[in-house]
Amino acid sequence: MSTLLEVKNLCTYFETARGTVRAVDGVDFTLNEGDTLGVVGESGCGKTVLALSIMRLVPVPPGRIVSGSVSFEGTDLIQLSEDEMRKVRGKRISMIFQEPMTSLNPVFRVGEQIAEAVELHLGLSKKDALEHAVGMLRLVGMPSPEERILDYPHQMSGGMRQRVMIAMALSCNPRLMLADEPTTALDVTIQAQILDLINRLKGEVGTSVILITHDLGVIAEAAQFAAVMYAGKVVEYGPVTELFSMPFHPYTVGLMNSIPKIGGGAKEGHLKTIAGVVPSLYEIPSGCSFRDRCPDVMNVCAEKMPELLEKSPGHFVRCWKYV
Numbered sequence: 001m002s003t004l005l006e007v008k009n010l011c012t013y014f015e016t017a018r019g020t021v022r023a024v025d026g027v028d029f030t031l032n033e034g035d036t037l038g039v040v041g042e043s044g045c046g047k048t049v050l051a052l053s054i055m056r057l058v059p060v061p062p063g064r065i066v067s068g069s070v071s072f073e074g075t076d077l078i079q080l081s082e083d084e085m086r087k088v089r090g091k092r093i094s095m096i097f098q099e100p101m102t103s104l105n106p107v108f109r110v111g112e113q114i115a116e117a118v119e120l121h122l123g124l125s126k127k128d129a130l131e132h133a134v135g136m137l138r139l140v141g142m143p144s145p146e147e148r149i150l151d152y153p154h155q156m157s158g159g160m161r162q163r164v165m166i167a168m169a170l171s172c173n174p175r176l177m178l179a180d181e182p183t184t185a186l187d188v189t190i191q192a193q194i195l196d197l198i199n200r201l202k203g204e205v206g207t208s209v210i211l212i213t214h215d216l217g218v219i220a221e222a223a224q225f226a227a228v229m230y231a232g233k234v235v236e237y238g239p240v241t242e243l244f245s246m247p248f249h250p251y252t253v254g255l256m257n258s259i260p261k262i263g264g265g266a267k268e269g270h271l272k273t274i275a276g277v278v279p280s281l282y283e284i285p286s287g288c289s290f291r292d293r294c295p296d297v298m299n300v301c302a303e304k305m306p307e308l309l310e311k312s313p314g315h316f317v318r319c320w321k322y323v
Contacts, residue, residue: 004208005031005054005176010068012046012053015061021281023049025232027068028308031176031225036202036209038223038240040216040255044278046232047212048098051178054210055095056085073175091121094169096179100161104153110164111137111149114171121172136167139204140197159190166197170205180212195222216259220244228252231279231289234308238315248317250294288320296321 012024024046031037039047052058054070056077070077072093077085097103105113114136115129124132130149137145140163153161162182169177179198183191199222202209211223219226219240226243228236228251236249247253254274276293279285285292291301300320308316309323 002033003030004033004073006071007054008069010050010053010070011066012049012058012063013066014063019282022232022284023281024053027234029227029234029237031208031210033208034206035225036211036223038219038226039210039212039229040214040219040226041229042214042278044281045229047229048180051095051180051210051212054178055089055093090117091172092174093176093178094172094174096165096169096177096182098181098184100165101153103165104161106153109150109152110156114164114168117168118171132171136171137164139201140167142167159193162194163197166201170201170207173205174207176210177207178210178212183218198222216255228255231284232281233289233318235290235318236316237308242312242315248311248322249319250296251290
């Protein structure tokens with residue numbers, strides 16, 4: 001498969017009154033055409049800022065992309081002007097934001113909001129764009145789409161609003177779709193429907209997906225590759241099957257062990273946790289940022305951050321234990 005997206009040494013910092021926040025700090029990964037890459041990690045690890053950096057939507061100020069490259073179909077998006085990026089955003093790369101109620105405009109009907117991007121990028125008339133919007137809502141399984149295009153966001157359930165966001169993201173047949181926590185705040189049944197929908201549409205439309213989540217179950221269900229982030233860095237990257245069957249990084253191992261097992265109770269020993277807390281992004285410690293919580297810590301861990309090492313074909317880990 002050919003490479004669709006290649007991110008190299010991407011750094012995005014935020015300048016605040018307390019100091020510099022290194023939200024994304026030297027991230028590297030690749031995404032092939034037709035694949036889904038899951039980006040997993042706990043809250044505050046930099047997942048959403050990574051997606052916003054790829055889309056060039058980081059607010060300036062206080063944020064700024066300090067260094068690195070985001071090569072999409074051979075073009076470095078970081079080097080594009082804002083006008084050039086606006087032509088890419090929404091047409092060739094789209095994004096499903098985390099909370100559709102705050103992402104959709106409350107004073108416009110959902111049909112108008114879907115049609116707006118279609119008019120802009122595909123050059124259709126308003127009438128044709130609305131017909132296209134109806135077709136997209138039908139594609140994502142919205143009941144009575146001819147009637148729903150006249151609804152306002154507050155008249156829809158959470159699952160229906162999420163389907164509107166997916167229809168909007170796919171309306172211009174993008175090559176890449178970024179989905180930021182697309183199943184958050186939805187009940188389990190609707191979560192499964194949304195994941196099935198994304199998988200089905202990926203095959204029908206041919207769109208590659210970056211799926212951002214903190215839920216390992218979602219990664220196992222929907223992704224072929226996964227990147228585990230911690231304190232702004234990718235600490236492990238590889239095929240999902242290998243990541244679950246043979247995790248290398250102590251943080252990944254801790255995440256896997258923390259998953260509740262069927263038949264497990266609340267007694268001590270059944271639910272395992274990772275000791276300690278995530279370091280402040282204002283004051284990231286020297287060396288490996290996970291060393292204060294790591295059961296395998298060594299002296300070298302305090303001296304320098306290890307590079308990503310290819311432990312097995314396509315499976316990378318950032319840990320001195322394997323150097």
